Amino acid sequence: MNFVMHLTPTSLRVGFTWMLVLLTLPSAFADDFKADDKVYIASSVASIRTAPHDKAPIAATLPIGTEVSYVGSVADVAGALNKECDGADPKKSQKWSCICVPKFRVDYGVYWCGWIGKDLLSIKQVKFADLLAKLDKTPADRLMERKKWAERAVAFDPLHEPARKSLNDVLKKLDDNKALESTQRWLDVYTVAPAQTRGTKLIFSYNGTFLEPIAEYEDGRITMEGFDQSSNDEFRSRGQSYNLYSRGRRLGMVVTEAQFDCRVLLCPQQTIARAVPSEANTRPVGLATNFALSNAERPLRTVSKDEEAILQKLGTAFVKSSQLDPKERQAILKLIRKGVSSSISAVGSLGRDGRVMLMSNWVLGSMDDAHYGGEYDVYVSILIIAEQQQDGSFRLAPGSGSIAERGCSMIDHVDIDGDGVDEIFLSCEQLEGQYHYALAKRSAGKWRITHGPARN
The missing domain is CATH 2.30.30 (SH3 type barrels.)
Known part of the structure; x- marks a missing residue:
């Protein structure tokens, strides 16, 4: 059990008070x-x-x-x-x-x-529209009830301006200046840029709801194996904000919305967090850090039709020359022929000179399916990395190939250490719920994969 103390920052502690009051009120949903x-x-x-x-x-x-x-x-x-x-x-x-x-x-x-x-x-899933409807139907003179529904609406979506205005209005009518101030401090968390960490630098995986630390960054090195989550466990507190990155660029930030005390009960490996994207219609998943990256303010670059053809050609050639089982080979070739729409594909940075690398990860089935029988009776995962040469052409990078042995697939990529070359992070799903994370990094002209410890 982790006995490290978990403290809520003083600036946020008061900000939670207006929400915690609701715990003493009966729920209309019981x-x-x-x-x-x-x-x-x-x-x-x-x-x-x-x-x-x-x-x-x-x-x-x-x-x-x-x-x-x-x-x-x-x-x-x-x-x-x-x-x-x-x-x-x-x-x-x-x-x-x-x-x-x-x-x-x-x-x-x-x-x-x-x-x-x-x-x-x-028993009914909480929906934002229902909360707003409850707020709208509550008479203006029933201030405490309006406060309850406004608080819940803002808690559900802190970025919704009409809900925020409704909450501020009812708090002003109640002449509750203390609640007004604490509410504003809490909402500021969703608009103020994340502060630079004072502790260990951590890298997180973020899937749109759950934030999980997967690696540590220190002295120019990314550590997957044996890093200590408790060395900087502020992510287990509500109101912590971190930078969010995907496809090599900064997307905005994530804000933690759950709080855990590992002294009294063993903590889960993840926490709950909300994405605050800096652009509309942005895919709010990827990698998060509690420190700023120096090479992530770049325009979004997607795979072009010509580059898609390059990836398909290199992927097909690799599979045909591989030692895959004939059944696996035919299945993955069929998938590759469908193009990058059937894969996780991206364009990353290969150096400060502007060269890029093309990445495509074709995945068919899963370890569980192949082992126990499922939709697919084969499991294949191929990661193809095409590196741009000085003359503009692309070549298959050494280290490309099958990453299925340990159930891996690509999560995302970003340049963590600032050397101009993006690192590629992998999620590896194994049998019966076991999983781990891995890092693909270019070293001495070849892509090498470092695996983290098994998780459950």
Whole structure:
């Protein structure tokens, strides 16, 4: 267990107060649930405790809309053989519910679980339009109820200006200057550029909802194996902002929206974060860092038709000359003939002289499918890297080829160390939920892959 202390920055601690008030209010969404029901956090934020009573330590706070799995009431858990949540006493209050977050894993087959007030859950998925409708239907003179719905709407979408205005208006009518100030400090997190980190520099994977540290950067080196997440664990606090990058360029930032205390309950490897893209219609996934990159302010570059043909030609030639099983070879060749639309493809930087590299990762099936039988009975993953030469032509880069042995596929690319050449980050999905991350880096004229430790 990680016993490192996790402190909320003073500037944000007060900012959470207006949201936490909701935890004492009954939810309009309260309902009856069954074991394994998919349910959702219905309040602005919800405290998850280590035991089913108000004085139990808070293990985490999760934001509105978070999907969780309902395990049972205090009585249900007390009578169960396998207890996902500790401390259940059938004689105690039944207002508490044991829930687990399926996306949060702490060990093989073990999910992150805790106790929550049942009235903070909803069987119905929380939707922003519904929150706005509740706000609009609430009479103007019912200020506390309007405050509740405005807070929930802003918590669901802090960037929505009309919702922010509604919240400010009701707080002004309540003459609650303290709440106005703390609310503004909280909302500023979504507009102010991330500060430079004072601790260990970390690299994260971001999939649009979950932020997970995957590597450490120090003294010009990227470390995948054995880096210590707890050396800079501020990402487990709400309101931390980080730079977001994809396809070699900065997209904006991500802001953490969950809070964990690893002293009282083992923390999951990920946290929940919201993307704040700097451009409209931007793909809000990629790699995040708690430090600024020097070579990421570049225009978006996509694969052209001519470059697509180059990748297809090089990919086809590689597969035909490879040692792949004939069945695998035919399956992946069929996929390559469909072009880059059937792959993860991108254009990255190959040097400060302006040369580029073309990347395409064709993936067919998965390790689980191939092993246990699924949609595909083969699994192939081919990473083709074409490097631009001084004369403008492209050649297959040494180190290109199959990355299926350990279940890898490309996540994204960006120049972390500022040498002018993008690094390529990989996600490697193995059997039965095991996975890890890997780094493809050009060294001495060849692309070499470094694998991180296994995760569950």
